[in-house]
Amino acid sequence: MQSFKEDFSLAAGSYLLNHSVGRPLKDAEQAFSQQFFAPWKASGVEPWQEWLTVIDQFTMSLAKLFNGSAEEFCPQVNLSSALTKLVMSLPQLAHDKAVVLMSELDFPSMGFALQKALPDSCELRFIPKELDITEADVWQSYINVDIDLVFVSHVYSNTGQQAPLADIVDVAKSKNVLTLIDVAQSAGIVPLDLAALQPDFMIGSSVKWLCGGPGAAYLWVSPQHIEGCQPKDVGWFSHENPFEFDIHNFRYHPTALKFWGGTPSIAPYAIAAHSIGYFAEMGSHKLREHNQWLIDVIAEQFETELVSPRLEAKRSGTLILDFGGKQQQVLAALLRADVSVDLRSEGIRVSPHIYNDMADVERLLSVIKECR
Incomplete structure (x- = not known):
């Protein structure tokens, strides 16, 4: 072997x-130096053109790993920020009686973010932690027509359980309920095919099994929802043309990059893109x-x-x-x-x-x- x-x-x-963190690739430092420091040190010209190719490599590697398209991914600083931006962008959650379903076994930070991002009139409903969330019947009994969004951790960090994603997505679609998948604990180690599963949204990080370090999270948006999402936390890189510089004319980027925001970090993604590329190639x-x-x-x-x-x-x-x-x-x-x-x-x-x-x-x- x-x-x-x-x-x-x-x-x-x-x-x-x-x-928790995973171990870095031996050539991670060299890749980081080439992609981040070299464009900065090697000449007196603006390094941004070369730096932004790092983000392209990051989204393309994610697309290969999850069988999606690069334009459906947007870099994020962490999952909590990604979740907050997404929830605040969805018109489906803007009405007074919106309901979001999640499990009590979910990582607390996700619950904190939802509590603050949702309008006060919305309900955050929980599947009790005593129930077996590996069973499709449990999810089916809680995903009712009054649910607007179901938040699902692909796997649960403290119990080692895996959620039955395909069953959850199927029942949610049958009741017109949006699905948001958290792959923080599963990315790289539990296969997930976005084209086959067809959820509505996904958030994840690079810090654990992908060995890509902190600061390189991501948000995936199904192409059917990109146009309808209206992010409120925006910046010049959320713009259709970031270099237009017309303060009176903001137009959303036509891809998932509408969620990007202001001046982006590059360094974390230089490390993560290299590592994710390694694992995406392996499968x-x-x-x-x-x-x-x-x-x-x-x-x-x-x-x-x-x-x-x-x-x-x-x-x-x-x-x-x-x-x-x-x-x-x-x-x-x-x-x-x-x-x-x-x-x-x-x-x-x-x-x-x-x-x-x-x-x-x-x-x-x-x-x-x-x-x-």
Whole structure:
């Protein structure tokens, strides 16, 4: 089996914390220098023309990874900002009794953003955290005709569960409900084909499995909605022609870039575009296959401690283990052994990537067995 360790900057030990940051490519610094610093340092001319090609590379890499079109993606500084901009742009949420549905298991920041972005008269409705959000029937029972938008995390960070996206999108379409998919925890590790799924909107980041670092989030808008969206948080790069410089005449950009805003950051996208391009070339299916193979090896050793789903179709790229009263002891032993994992409310989270191998898993298992 091919090893990818040589492509990444890996410290001593076993890094199994890929749901958090991921490891950078070894040539990331060189790519960053070439795309960001070189145009700035190499001549006395304006570097923006070359810098903006970085954004083109970023959106084209995302399009390849998710099987979409580059003009449907817009760079964003983070998911909360992307969500706020989107929600405030939708005429479907402007009426007094608009209802947005999400799960109590969603990342809190998404709930915070929705609470502040929605008009006061709107309702934010929750699927209780006790319900199994891997089951399509749960979603179907909550997606009613009075719902205007359903917010769905592709996978849930604290439980390792995967939402049944295809079923959710299908039932939402049948009831004329908009769908917004959050792929922050799944991008790269759980395949998602936008052309096949056909949701309405998607938000994501580059910081975790895509190993692209913070500051390079993105918003995807279905082509059927681009024209109808009316962003309020705009700037000169939201303009049809940013360099027209007519303060009396604002026209939305005809693509998803209408959500871009003011003078853009370039540096985060130079790193992320390079990394996403690497994984897009490899393909999410290959990443998923390797990840699930290693997860299976670990899961087989822990019949009673396994918290995350056992069925592959229902689980994310993260395995969650609960050792009860020995939780802190196990975590401390793993950290002393340079096995990088973390602890959340449901248990210890373990996330193997393409550069992890059986040696990393055996190291993890050895430490845990000593504690038991």
